[in-house]
Amino acid sequence: MENVVAKMADNLLDPKAPLFKCLEENPPAWWEMLKNDPELYIDVRKDNMVMVYYQGGRVACLTYKRGRGISAKTHPKYVGAKSDKEQEIAKKLDAQLLTVIKSNIRANYSQKSDKDIQEKLIQGECVIRNRNLYLDSEFAHRRYVNQNHTIRIDLVKIIGDEIIFEELKKITDNRLRTTKGRPEIIEQMNAYREFILENHKVLEDYYKNLLRIKIALGLPTPPVHEIDRLHVRLEPELTIFNTYTKLTNDRIKRIQAIDHELQGYDYQIVKY
Numbered sequence: 001m002e003n004v005v006a007k008m009a010d011n012l013l014d015p016k017a018p019l020f021k022c023l024e025e026n027p028p029a030w031w032e033m034l035k036n037d038p039e040l041y042i043d044v045r046k047d048n049m050v051m052v053y054y055q056g057g058r059v060a061c062l063t064y065k066r067g068r069g070i071s072a073k074t075h076p077k078y079v080g081a082k083s084d085k086e087q088e089i090a091k092k093l094d095a096q097l098l099t100v101i102k103s104n105i106r107a108n109y110s111q112k113s114d115k116d117i118q119e120k121l122i123q124g125e126c127v128i129r130n131r132n133l134y135l136d137s138e139f140a141h142r143r144y145v146n147q148n149h150t151i152r153i154d155l156v157k158i159i160g161d162e163i164i165f166e167e168l169k170k171i172t173d174n175r176l177r178t179t180k181g182r183p184e185i186i187e188q189m190n191a192y193r194e195f196i197l198e199n200h201k202v203l204e205d206y207y208k209n210l211l212r213i214k215i216a217l218g219l220p221t222p223p224v225h226e227i228d229r230l231h232v233r234l235e236p237e238l239t240i241f242n243t244y245t246k247l248t249n250d251r252i253k254r255i256q257a258i259d260h261e262l263q264g265y266d267y268q269i270v271k272y
Contacts (some may be wrong), residue, residue, distance in 0.1 A: 010206045013213065019062060020048065020224040030072075034059070035219065043138070046141075049061060054101070055102075055109070056107040059098070059102075070090055133158070135211060164233045164236075168239050185261075186261070211224065
């Protein structure tokens with residue numbers, strides 16, 4: 001069957017959802033602790049959830065159930081549980097438990113050498129260092145109807161009145177170069193552009209709502225003069241982090257080749 005670009009639903013976020021209202025009006029004691037921790041960053045997710053991250057690892061997923069209130073679940077390894085099931089921590093989350101979760105995230109996640117994990121570490125550092133720039137991280141949505149292909153864009157930022165989607169890569173990423181045909185990153189950026197073009201109006205409304213929710217919850221947000229004036233930039237950005245500690249002739253040639261391949265795309269190579 002021919003692939004059809006999937007249009008995003010327009011009801012992915014509800015600013016009046018019970019979770020947001022509860023966090024705003026009657027939050028648990030640990031909510032301020034999470035908000036004020038400089039090592040954590042907090043994202044609002046579609047389907048009215050809140051995610052708390054440390055070094056790219058998920059500290060907690062917050063949801064709301066009628067009659068039960070706020071649920072906060074984390075990976076079993078992060079609390080030392082032997083079970084395979086997500087662990088409920090809402091009733092016992094305090095500074096001591098948060099310290100344990102951070103330690104276990106470092107041991108079981110962020111200190112691993114997997115390239116995707118390392119990119120999530122960089123992603124998290126970008127957010128923490130630029131809280132007045134970035135609005136969202138790890139945006140994900142199905143691209144095709146009835147297929148598992150998911151569009152995942154690393155960061156969403158606001159500059160002036162523009163909502164901008166930004167992909168991150170390390171200079172060593174094999175997707176930036178190939179000896180045959182075009183590198184994978186070209187197809188990836190083209191897919192992002194097509195997705196944004198197809199869904200820019202819904203994306204605009206989605207991020208206006210997300211911004212309003214974050215403001216209501218007292219979370220860091222980019223400065224915006226008038227939310228209603230925000231609009232989506234159709235061209236996604238690519239940021240390549242130069243992680244080389246020493247430049248050799250081969251590495252210089254690689255950077256030059258990447259520059260050549262990416263002519264015509266909105267990208268930058270920055271020192272990490």
